[in-house]
Amino acid sequence: MEADFWHARWQRGEIGFHKQSTNPLLTRWWPSLGLAADEPVWVPLCGKSLDMLWLREQGHPVIGVELARSALDAFAREQGLDLHWSQRDDFACLAGQGFELLCGDFFALCPEHLHGVRAVYDRAALIALPVDMRERYVAHLRTLLGRAWRMLLVTLDYPQEQRPGPPFSVPDDEVRLLFTGCRIDVLEDTDVLAEHPVFREQGMTSLRERVYAIQAPTV
Numbered sequence: 001m002e003a004d005f006w007h008a009r010w011q012r013g014e015i016g017f018h019k020q021s022t023n024p025l026l027t028r029w030w031p032s033l034g035l036a037a038d039e040p041v042w043v044p045l046c047g048k049s050l051d052m053l054w055l056r057e058q059g060h061p062v063i064g065v066e067l068a069r070s071a072l073d074a075f076a077r078e079q080g081l082d083l084h085w086s087q088r089d090d091f092a093c094l095a096g097q098g099f100e101l102l103c104g105d106f107f108a109l110c111p112e113h114l115h116g117v118r119a120v121y122d123r124a125a126l127i128a129l130p131v132d133m134r135e136r137y138v139a140h141l142r143t144l145l146g147r148a149w150r151m152l153l154v155t156l157d158y159p160q161e162q163r164p165g166p167p168f169s170v171p172d173d174e175v176r177l178l179f180t181g182c183r184i185d186v187l188e189d190t191d192v193l194a195e196h197p198v199f200r201e202q203g204m205t206s207l208r209e210r211v212y213a214i215q216a217p218t219v
């Protein structure tokens with residue numbers, strides 16, 4: 001999925017991925033990562049997700065990265081946050097109140113943008129990308145994070161031939177391959193097809209949502 005695709009989606013308001021409330025999988029499983037409340041959290045491909053607000057309310061400074069400036073402006077406006085734009089290297093950055101929301105391409109991020117962050121929340125980021133980009137996404141994420149990080153990852157898994165992405169199907173064996181060398185725990189694995197009548201009407205026969213805790217090796 002190239003940048004133009006996402007810019008067009010935001011311009012046309014085709015943002016069915018955006019949820020009007022905090023993701024219950026986040027609130028249920030985030031505490032199991034065992035992170036200190038002041039640990040910064042990176043939310044790649046963040047959109048205007050309310051999950052960032054919840055993470056901030058738990059005490060975490062939040063670093064987001066998002067292509068669409070309008071998404072970040074909408075996040076600040078709709079949540080009544082006093083955030084301000086400035087320039088951080090090649091990225092415009094909307095910051096304040098514990099948020100640093102970088103506007104630009106995930107693949108252009110350097111370690112300096114992340115200030116040594118060691119915690120990641122990925123909901124609808126990995127699954128937003130086609131298979132070749134997923135490989136590049138995880139490789140870049142792992143390069144930027146270095147050692148000893150933790151991540152909460154939410155995926156969808158369905159017969160890919162039944163529907164084009166996004167969201168793309170990311171089967172369990174692909175997650176295990178992408179995160180080779182990491183500790184991978186499946187926290188929840190649920191059949192959610194009934195919650196997605198549109199997908200069912202499109203002919204989808206199975207849809208599983210998985211929540212992973214992923215932990216990088218410390219050595």
Ligand SMILES: C[S@@+](CC[C@H](N)C(=O)[O-])C[C@H]1O[C@@H](n2cnc3c(N)ncnc32)[C@H](O)[C@@H]1O
Nearest residue numbers: 006017045046047049066067105106123124128
């Ligand atoms: C499916 S949405 C999910 C947004 C958010 N995670 C959520 O849960 O609502 C994917 C988002 O990633 C952004 N995006 C896609 N490719 C990107 C890239 N290379 N760098 C930064 N943002 C990107 C899109 O603009 C879009 O807002």
